[in-house]
Amino acid sequence: MEKGEGRAKAVRTSKKDAIWQRRFEHHFEELRWLYMELYNNGAMFAELCDQMKRFYQERRAPLKKLGQERESDPDWYRRNDMLGMMFYIDHFAGDMQGVEDKLDYIESCGVNYIHLMPFLDTPKGRSDGGYAVADFRKVQENLGTMEDLEELSRACHRRKINICMDFVMNHTSEDHEWARRAHAGEGEYMSRYFFFDNSAIPSQFEKTVPQVFPTTAPGNFTWLPEIGHYVMTTFYPYQWDLNYRNPRVFNEMMYNFMYLANRGIDIIRIDAVPYIWKELGTSCRNLRQVHTIVRMMRMISEIVCPGVLLLGEVVMEPEKVVPYFGSVEKPECHMLYNVTTMATTWHTVATRDVRLLQKQLDIVSSLPKDYTFLNYLRCHDDIGWGLDYGFLAQQGFEERAHKQYLNDYFEGKTGASNSRGELYNADPVTGDARFCGTTASMCGIEKAGFEQDEAAMEKAIDLDVMLHAYMFMQSGIPILYGGDEIGQVNDYTYKEDPEKASDSRYIHRGMMRWDLAGKTDDPDSVEARVFHRLRELEEIRKREKVFVSCADTWTVETWENSVLCIGRYYDGDKVFGLFNFSEYDKTAWINETDGLYVDLLSGRTRKACGVDIPAYGFYYLKKI
Numbered sequence: 001m002e003k004g005e006g007r008a009k010a011v012r013t014s015k016k017d018a019i020w021q022r023r024f025e026h027h028f029e030e031l032r033w034l035y036m037e038l039y040n041n042g043a044m045f046a047e048l049c050d051q052m053k054r055f056y057q058e059r060r061a062p063l064k065k066l067g068q069e070r071e072s073d074p075d076w077y078r079r080n081d082m083l084g085m086m087f088y089i090d091h092f093a094g095d096m097q098g099v100e101d102k103l104d105y106i107e108s109c110g111v112n113y114i115h116l117m118p119f120l121d122t123p124k125g126r127s128d129g130g131y132a133v134a135d136f137r138k139v140q141e142n143l144g145t146m147e148d149l150e151e152l153s154r155a156c157h158r159r160k161i162n163i164c165m166d167f168v169m170n171h172t173s174e175d176h177e178w179a180r181r182a183h184a185g186e187g188e189y190m191s192r193y194f195f196f197d198n199s200a201i202p203s204q205f206e207k208t209v210p211q212v213f214p215t216t217a218p219g220n221f222t223w224l225p226e227i228g229h230y231v232m233t234t235f236y237p238y239q240w241d242l243n244y245r246n247p248r249v250f251n252e253m254m255y256n257f258m259y260l261a262n263r264g265i266d267i268i269r270i271d272a273v274p275y276i277w278k279e280l281g282t283s284c285r286n287l288r289q290v291h292t293i294v295r296m297m298r299m300i301s302e303i304v305c306p307g308v309l310l311l312g313e314v315v316m317e318p319e320k321v322v323p324y325f326g327s328v329e330k331p332e333c334h335m336l337y338n339v340t341t342m343a344t345t346w347h348t349v350a351t352r353d354v355r356l357l358q359k360q361l362d363i364v365s366s367l368p369k370d371y372t373f374l375n376y377l378r379c380h381d382d383i384g385w386g387l388d389y390g391f392l393a394q395q396g397f398e399e400r401a402h403k404q405y406l407n408d409y410f411e412g413k414t415g416a417s418n419s420r421g422e423l424y425n426a427d428p429v430t431g432d433a434r435f436c437g438t439t440a441s442m443c444g445i446e447k448a449g450f451e452q453d454e455a456a457m458e459k460a461i462d463l464d465v466m467l468h469a470y471m472f473m474q475s476g477i478p479i480l481y482g483g484d485e486i487g488q489v490n491d492y493t494y495k496e497d498p499e500k501a502s503d504s505r506y507i508h509r510g511m512m513r514w515d516l517a518g519k520t521d522d523p524d525s526v527e528a529r530v531f532h533r534l535r536e537l538e539e540i541r542k543r544e545k546v547f548v549s550c551a552d553t554w555t556v557e558t559w560e561n562s563v564l565c566i567g568r569y570y571d572g573d574k575v576f577g578l579f580n581f582s583e584y585d586k587t588a589w590i591n592e593t594d595g596l597y598v599d600l601l602s603g604r605t606r607k608a609c610g611v612d613i614p615a616y617g618f619y620y621l622k623k624i
Contacts, residue, residue: 019068020056023306024049027299030330034292039247048251055258056304063264063305066157070307077162077309077334077477078372080547083538084164086115086379087482088130089143092512096144100155105517107159109485109531110538113477114156115164115269117380119143123175125499126238129380129509131166131271132173136256146263153264164267164311165260169253170275171239179240183227192249193240194232194278196221201280202230209234209284215427220284234275234284244276244293254300261305269311270294270333273324291323294332309334311374316340317388318364318373325371338364338373338476343383345467346435346442350409350417352582354564356391358555361566364475369550373476377467377484378442382424382434382505400431410435410442416583418444418460420490422504438508439484440464445526446489457526459583461487462616465533466579469618472541473566473577475553483510486517487530540600540620546573559589563613574623575600580613587612597621 035045059067070076085106093099099116106114118130121138130140139145156163172179181189196202202221209220212235221230222237232241242249261268277289294312301308312333314321317340326332341360348357364373385406389399408414410421421437440446444460464487471478491510494500519525520532541547551570558565562582568575576597580586592608599606600620608621 020053020303023303024052027303031296031299034296035247038289038292039250041247044247044251048254051251051255052258052300052304055255055262059262059305060264062154062157063262067305067307071302075550076307078549080545080549081542082113082477082549083109083111083541084113084115084374084477084479085109085111085482085485086117086164086479087512088117088380088509089119091509092482095142096139096148096152100152103155103159103161106161109480110535110542111480112160113162113164113267113479115267115479118166118168119149120168123173123238126173126175126236128236128239129503129505131168132171132175132236132239133168134173134175135177136253137259149263157264162266163264164269165265166271167257167260167268168271169242170272171233171235171241174238174240176240182231182240183224185227190229191246192243194243196230197228199230202232204280205232205278205284208281213425215425232278235272241278242276243278244289245278250293250296254297257297258300258304261301261308265308267309267311267335269313270297271313273312273333274314274316286323291326291332294324295326295330298326298332311335311337313337314339315384315386317386318360318367322367322371328368328370331370335372335374335477338375338474340386340388341373341474342376342378343385344387345377345470346383346410347385347387347406348564348581349442349463349467350406350415352562353395354558354561354581355395356388357564359388359391361474361553361555361564365553365555372549373474374479375471375474375476376479376481377439377471378437378481378508379479380481380505380509382436384434385432403433404431407433407435410437412447418447418456420446422490422507424504436504436507438488438490438510439467439481440487440530441490441508443467445487445530449489449526459616461526461529461533462614464530465537466581466616466618468534469537469620470564470566470577470579472537472547473568473579473620475551476549478541481508483512485531485534486513486520486527488513488516536601544573544575544600544622546570546575546622556590556592560586562586563588565590576608576619576621578611578613578619578621580615580617583615585612585614585617594623596624598624 089099093102119139120133121135121140122130122132123134153163178189178192182193217236220234222233223230233239234241244250274286277287278284279287310333312324314324314336321336324333324336344357344360348354385403407423409417410419412419420441421435423433424436426433443464448457448460490507494506500506516527519527522528546568548570551568554567556565556567563586564579565588566577578588588611596605597608600622
């Protein structure tokens with residue numbers, strides 16, 4: 001090497017080290033303070049710091065460059081062009097190489113954020129849909145390899161598409177190496193879980209810890225007769241809870257986190273984050289130490305892989321998930337799911353009454369604009385009716401009877417319903433159940449297609465599109481479930497698979513129907529009618545700056561219980577979205593007298609006063 005070349009390389013290396021050092025020094029004191037408060041173990045903290053630098057040095061140059069760009073533009077993910085799609089790799093495209101082959105289609109949907117549902121190694125038949133991880137550094141063999149993941153991430157980044165994955169922190173599979181060694185009696189590995197040789201302490205936990213699946217997986221512990229111990233299993237017996245009181249657990253899981261980030265992941269979804277710290281005498285939910293751990297994750301990410309976002313899965317109403325955003329000075333998650341609003345949306349469909357939905361949207365609108373929610377009509381999971389029953393009681397709804405009504409409605413049994421779907425985890429004693437179905441089937445597309453009723457199909461498509469238009473109007477980032485863009489209906493073939501037959505959630509996790517996706521060029525097909533109307537909405541959202549996540553949002557009284565009105569304002573632009581949740585024509589009695597508005601879909605000009613809205617119709621009215 002020439003002398004001049006060597007000097008230039010040394011300067012570049014020094015500059016890279018300076019970037020690392022700046023980030024590390026910025027967070028060092030707080031990171032050390034939090035770590036020592038939790039673990040009081042200087043040696044383990046030093047090891048963590050050494051490993052952070054190693055993972056940073058191993059990070060590919062394009063990822064480092066992308067991180068620097070995002071570091072200088074921290075609002076990059078809050079813009080109005082962000083649109084997500086989630087899917088199971090095998091159901092969508094077979095494997096990771098298949099997903100790469102479908103990137104043209106994904107782009108044609110206007111999507112620039114794909115959430116790959118769990119793809120890490122899991123045991124066959126005991127995976128809970130991929131959430132029982134046996135190896136955090138291995139892809140399921142049928143889906144590909146880590147090299148395939150890196151190649152997919154490169155291909156996505158060339159197209160400016162972001163990749164999201166699930167990081168299951170609360171537990172491992174019973175087949176994970178740690179669990180197998182713990183099962184063999186190795187004390188070091190038993191200490192990474194919660195083992196007890198008698199029922200005394202497990203019984204104390206059970207007094208205060210709620211059950212997640214009381215009908216299908218009762219209790220929070222599993223007895224292992226072959227070794228004479230109980231092990232904590234909050235979710236299913238084959239998912240063993242990790243003991244984050246042990247600093248080795250935290251360190252090793254952070255090494256897994258950084259390893260996966262270095263494969264090119266842009267968004268890491270922290271699964272079941274409220275559960276990760278256990279303490280006797282508590283509910284083992286949302287404890288203070290959980291926030292310490294998430295805050296440390298955020299700092300580790302900002303040091304090693306800035307631009308990698310943390311998405312928290314916290315299944316609570318918006319005002320209660322707020323602590324997981326942290327504070328402006330000490331942020332935790334970048335984004336959280338808007339779970340309760342999703343459930344309330346379907347309650348609104350079934351009741352044709354927007355009052356509860358309006359209340360919840362007002363709560364979200366009142367939160368700081370730095371808080372970014374992910375909005376969706378449905379996801380891979382079931383819909384649980386965790387609604388605000390205190391508020392509903394004032395409207396005459398009794399909790400148990402209303403839950404029964406909602407389940408009956410979406411099964412298509414009552415309330416002039418056109419929905420189709422199935423219950424999940426139904427409990428005959430409490431009357432509780434959750435519901436499963438695709439957006440299209442819940443809107444009536446399945447029923448109308450089966451009955452060959454064109455008038456009903458038109459109305460079902462109107463409802464489907466209206467709900468998406470409303471979702472795009474919410475504050476945050478909209479997420480589609482793969483197949484919803486073409487109105488894909490329930491898939492009942494899961495019942496023919498012995499490994500899936502007992503889990504009705506697979507009804508809406510069906511195989512992507514590429515034969516139907518090919519019909520989007522046929523204007524008479526259901527697929528084209530849904531696809532192109534959604535694309536029109538997506539283009540409006542990307543074109544109009546008022547749809548940025550940080551816009552002012554509020555609801556407007558319409559004096560009609562079936563019609564919701566959402567206002568958005570940003571940088572001089574104002575838009576009102578009007579949404580009719582009824583199968584009948586309605587009038588929104590708003591009275592915006594500040595001039596003329598243009599309908600962003602039709603281009604027609606009108607006043608925003610006494611707006612007549614057709615059944616399941618909507619308007620985007622922009623102030624001229």
